[in-house]
Amino acid sequence: MNNHLKSLRGQRGWSQAHLAELLEVSRQTVISIENGKYDPSLPLAFKIARVFEQPIEAIFEDDSTA
Amino acid sequence: MKLYNLLPESASAPEAARKRYFNRTMWPGFAAIGVVVVFVNNQDTVWAGVLVAALIPLMFIYLAYEFIVLIKAMDELQRQIHILAIALSGAFTALILSSIGLSLAALEVDLWLAPFAFPGLLAGYYIALLVIAWRYR
Numbered sequence: 001m002n003n004h005l006k007s008l009r010g011q012r013g014w015s016q017a018h019l020a021e022l023l024e025v026s027r028q029t030v031i032s033i034e035n036g037k038y039d040p041s042l043p044l045a046f047k048i049a050r051v052f053e054q055p056i057e058a059i060f061e062d063d064s065t066a
Numbered sequence: 067m068k069l070y071n072l073l074p075e076s077a078s079a080p081e082a083a084r085k086r087y088f089n090r091t092m093w094p095g096f097a098a099i100g101v102v103v104v105f106v107n108n109q110d111t112v113w114a115g116v117l118v119a120a121l122i123p124l125m126f127i128y129l130a131y132e133f134i135v136l137i138k139a140m141d142e143l144q145r146q147i148h149i150l151a152i153a154l155s156g157a158f159t160a161l162i163l164s165s166i167g168l169s170l171a172a173l174e175v176d177l178w179l180a181p182f183a184f185p186g187l188l189a190g191y192y193i194a195l196l197v198i199a200w201r202y203r
Contacts, residue, residue: 025141032202038143 003060006034008052022051086139090132098125126184147198154198155190159183 009019016034020027023044032038033048040048049056101121108114137145163186167179 026144028199028202029141029143032143035203037202041142044142 001039001060001062002036003033005030005048005059008054008059009034012052019051023047086132086135094125094128143202147195147202151191151194151198152187154194155187159186159190162186 005019009016014022016030017027020030023030024047025044029038029040033040045056045060049059052059098121101118105114105118137148140148163179163183170177170179
């Protein structure tokens, strides 16, 4: 699954540590999601969408639709 | 290098989990080492044997409890890494010890392997943590 987490975070000028704090996860988890090494659970994906005030499909996209 | 970096995937664990690890897991660990040292220096006495026999099951129950609390305090990726590591380590330790045990039995060598189970599990857990955490980098 691809995601736009890094660019969205960059647009807001947030650090990975700050985003991790907002999402209540570790910084390593944010890094892994940004690098596409880990696909978050649905609850975490919803939380990410709420933090960025975007629909989930604007942040994550399936490989087959990319 | 900070001390808690020695345990993979714990360096960025929530602050509360790290503090708990230091205060409630590491210090009892040092106390357990102290008990072993006392036992080694008093092997001929009955009380030392009784003390160690009583403390060993309590120590394992306490470690299991602390492990569950630590896992619950982690986020979903860290939890996945730790659970996968302990599962792989358990499976490999059981497989290796069983293989060695059967081979030794076939060779009629009398060696008690049970004491190696827990250290083997911990060693495998640590190695698995390093490998699995590295895959998520």
